[in-house]
Amino acid sequence: MDTTGMTRDPALVFEGWADHASRDRVSTDTTVHQLLKVAYPNHHITRTQTAHCDLLGFADAGHAIKTPDRSRGYDAIRKYVAPKLRHEKGNDKLEDEIRFGAWNYKWQNNHFIVFALSFRDYLLSRVLRFLYVVTPPPVDGAVDVEGHHSKTDELLLAAGKWTKEMHDEIWVFDNQQWNKDKELYRSVIGASWDDVILDPTIKSSLAQDVGSFFDNQSLYKTLRVPWKRGVILHGVPGNGKTVSIKAIINSLAARNPPVPAMYVKSLDGCSHPKIAMQAIFSKARIVAPCLLIFEDLDSLVEDKTRSYFLNEVDGLDSNEGILMIASTNHLDEIDPAITKRPSRFDRKYHFKVPEHALRVAYCRYWHAKVLDSPAIDFPVELCSVIADLTDGFSFAYIKELFISTLLALAGGTHNIETATGSSLKAADSTLDRKEEEKSSDKSKRLMPAVTIPSELEKNAFLQAILVEAKLLWDQMENEETDAVKRKKAAAVCAPAMPRFDFGYGDD
Incomplete structure (x- = not known):
């Protein structure tokens, strides 16, 4: 097909779009559609959106050939893209954020010509991308x-199917729209249930809960109940909720066929919560x-x-398979x-501060990590x-203890004599510490007294652990003290609520 002869003036559409974009504008996508009809009166024109049918990505993946024209x-904005990690020298680049472009x-x-259009819709407060x-x-x-071209529809079906599939990506909702994120996928892939130190009963139940949902679509249908489910992971920070979610994402990605993950990152910048929730679901x-x-x-x-x-969770639209x-x-x-209402979130899993057995298991997890290090x-x-x-540490705090110690x-920043003379003596003197705990302020948290076997007293790794543990215990105490002060200050500053007498006497 001779694409150059399709119109007498190849730039006619661009000039019309540029004129439109320079004014107060409404229905930019429709305006460009009309411009294309004028420029190509004998040709068939189909409008779609990148989110539904990513023709350019489809070609980049090798399924079609596109040549810029x-x-x-x-029209594009030339941007500098820094490396994902600052120390990755040489991985920075320049790229175009295309506002208007055309490809053979x-x-x-x-043969086709594909025009791409990107503009900000100020009513929706987000960028729209049309093809x-x-x-x-x-x-x-x-x-x-109905006016549909068979060859165009065949292309859109193939590209649309490819667009829906995940290609080492995770869907992320941010800035009012869904985008595929390869970097997040790379940060999650490789996570497994082996990395999750959790109460065995909870761990097994959670993994089974997730797997059985996707295994039993037919059972839901037989029971005539909607094939949807909700699970809440709750508890104090740093005790395995995020790593469990990563393990779930990875286990579902390994299924055949894979189950895609969709991550709602933020509702910031949303023009209206209703629009955001509708877009998500x-x-x-x-x-x-x-x-x-x-x-x-x-x-x-x-x-x-x-x-x-709640409207999206409970509404008339089907949430089958979610x-x-x-x-x-x-x-x-x-x-x-x-x-507290089943059919919204059916199960709740409580991630508690780990007890002794789980702390030992987590320490063994770290022991395995450094087992091959001769230093x-x-x-x-x-x-x-x-x-x-x-005792009382979250997994996140124990992780920080190991990282800071290593x-x-x-870096050679620990003085062994100092460690032995202060932290080790304090930790070894169980009786003295217990007396200190009795006489101290009951609200103050102290580093637990521990009994150290004599053969381990001079172990350099333990000595460093003791120094770092003392620092973390002090940090925890300061954080809790600040939190109490903030709560007291809020109570003092809060206005007194008016008391109304409804004739029922005192509460």
Whole structure:
């Protein structure tokens, strides 16, 4: 097909768009559609959206051939893209954020011109991306009674199917729209249930809950109940909720066929919560069966968004095949209408501060990590001692204890004599510590007294652990003291609520 002869002036559409974009504008996508009809009066034109049918990505993946045609107009913002990690030198680049562009496009020996248009819709407060497929003059029978071109529709079906599939990506909702995120996928892939130190009963139940949902669509149908489910992971921060979600994402990605994950990152910038919730669930219904993740549910579903969230969960639209998993550090701050009604969130899993056995298991997990390092003398017998030392620590705090200790040893910042003379003596003197606890302020948290076997007293790794543990205990004490002060200050500053007498006497 001679694409250059399709119109007398290849830049006609671009000039019309540029004039439109320079004014107060309405219906930009429709305006460009009309401009294309004028420029290509004998050709068939189909409008679609990148979110539904990513023709350019389809070609980039090798399923079609696209060649830029700047003669038809081009407008873009040239951007500097820094490396994902600052130390990755040489991985920065420049790329164009295209606002208007055109490509000669070939798929299965069929030739098209594809125009791409990107603009901000100020009513929706988000960027919209449209694609226009210009197809050669149709032969008899190529266009159906509704005006659709058979060759164009074949292309859109193939590209649309490819667009719906995940290609080492996770759907992320942010800035009012869904986008595929390869970086997030790479950060999650490889996570497994082996990385999750959790009460065995809870761990097994959660994994089975997720797997059985996607295994039993036919059972839901037989029982005549909607094939949808909701699970909440709750508890204090740092005790495995996020790593459990990563393990779930990875286990579902390994299924055949894979189950895609959809992560609601933020509702920031949304023009209206109703539009945001509709966009979230509309896309999930298209992608389903899928995993829909609401991390920190209490910050996403607030007073202004609650009713719209419930409308989407309970409404007339089907949520078949959607497994919602939400996490929260503050279950009590979420409306009970959400958390305590089955069919919204059916199960709740409590992630508690780890008890001694789990702390030992987590220490063994770290022991295995450094087992092959000749510079680290970490006898397995230390796991129980460290577990005693970290009573009250979350997994996140224990992780920080190991990381800070390993970094300190690697950097040579620990003075062994100092460690032995202060932290080790304090930890070894169990009786003295108990007396100190009796005489001290009961509200103050002290580093637990631990009994150290004589053969481990001079272990350099343990000495470094003791120093870092003392720092972390002091940090925890300061954080809790500040939290108490803030709560007291809030109580003092809060206005007194008026008391109304309804004639029922005192409360």
